[in-house]
Amino acid sequence: MQRSTFTRTIFTFGALAPLRRFTRKPETIIGHGAFRYRVDQTWCKANPTTHPVNDCHEMAMDRSGRIFMSTNNIRNNVLIYNKDGNVLDAWGTEYPGAHGLTLHDENGTEFLYLTDYERHAVYKLSLKGKLIQEFHAPLEAGLYQQNDEFNPTETAILPNGDVLIADGYGKDYILVYGPDGKFKRHFGGKGTEPSSLNNAHGVAVDTRKRDQPEILVSSRADNTLKRYDLNGQFLGAVPLPGAYICRPVLKGDALYFAVLISKLPWDSQSGFVCILDKANQLVSVPGGSDPKRLHDTEKLYQTVQVFKHPHDVLVDADENVFVTQWNSNGVYPIRLTRI
């Protein structure tokens, strides 16, 4: 009986195979110029019943090429994939607002920094999920009245080991802590000054100009990237009208980021990915408008509905891009294979 069912199943597949050849759509290729990609929606092999996700927030890759992904599902706040999209491990049940995920190599040992906007804290963890250190609102500095005004979304580590925390769902400061966890100083914050930040959702250290490293911050509600020196002095802005930038991600000479939406409301399902060159000029917009065909002040927009609400990108050694999504019906990361 079982054998017969199996045979028939195979037969049905076999009979449909030629049909499939005729009706299958061409591969979907997105992106522009040198940065073009084949869309692979089935890269991730996770099973939603054993490894459920809500929002897939951010990703980081360790030395051995394993991909860590944060989600605000307390069944497993961190999922760990191999490069083929199989789940190797999962941990974390106590981070209801698991959001920003940054990996840092500290003298040969790798650590993760996980922000939690629900618990109003940042956690330094081992790759196995062991808690090493906590960072809280610097109440003593007078910037905050109470702990729950602090809703961190991102971290980045400076070359000297200082920890930058973006309070992207709170007061939009970039807070600087020493490696010992002591609060040192801050910059940014809500406002209308050139150096102000509004929805300071992501932060990264840009070392593309070797002798002049910079701090890049996404001022997401302003559709702008803002540049600061390592002391927090404002250097300039990179306006990208229409792009609600999640976090800057650097790889080689390129700057990548997920654009959550390109128009309001916040659930408009109008996102895509952007890639900028070393001069911070837009060169490719996978899923969005061709940068060569945009007029000066024209807003970026979605063209092909590959993504709903992209929230982060991870770029691997072969420059393939993995994309996580917020508020997209629990979809796992999509892989963009560079061609």
Next chain:
Amino acid sequence: MMRYLQIIVFISCCLSLQAQEFRLAPPILRCDQVFFDQIATVRMNFALNGAQIRYTLDGSEPSKTSPIYRKPLKIKQDATVKAIAIHRDYQSSTIAILSVLKKGISFKTAPQLKEIPAPEYAGSKAPGLVLTDGEAGTDDLNDGNWLGFKTDLGFQGSWDVPQKLQSVKVSGFTAWNSWILPPARIEVWGALTPGSWQLLVSKAYERPEKPLEGRQLYKLDFPSGDYRQIKVIVHNAGPLPENHPGKGNPAWLFVDEILFN
């Protein structure tokens, strides 16, 4: 049992055949003046190689055989522009809609509102001016050109000399997930001698299960006549319906302009 299995296999094969097919996003429609004096210029954009924009101006649904957009359109009459993006490799987009309207009769003194808009959506000037300044709101409901109400909206304006009127157009906004619903009903009252109000037209709007999103236009025609006073009552949809995630809560009503012709 086996038959069921075969059916399941067949369906999943069919689904996998469709799996790679993405839909296009709607094209971008822009207008220099949504409420225009003489001519409105409508531009359409969709920066994807190999894609075309097809459009209609008469309110009908655009299809793959509708005119192709090649250059900006000059529009001289009220029109509802509807456009889709099409491409060989993708499913056609949903429809982008932009209504452009010829400006109506203006007011010398600022019209009055019976209800006060919600403080967070109170507009950038006196509420009666926001609704009659010829400035269109954008998708950003905080841009100062929109008024938002959790109540009805009662508008009253007057002129020194009688004006010939035959239609009122209310420009509103709908966003289901932001709890902004179309009005339930709109009434227009007119008076030639102050206070002698007569009902000119009343129109109820049936609410579809999920209303169309974005800017919406409500046009009310009535027999032409002379009036010195005009009153427009836009009725809020009331509590959010059963099929809404926020059911029972008050709905929002958003209006950026009321035009009198």
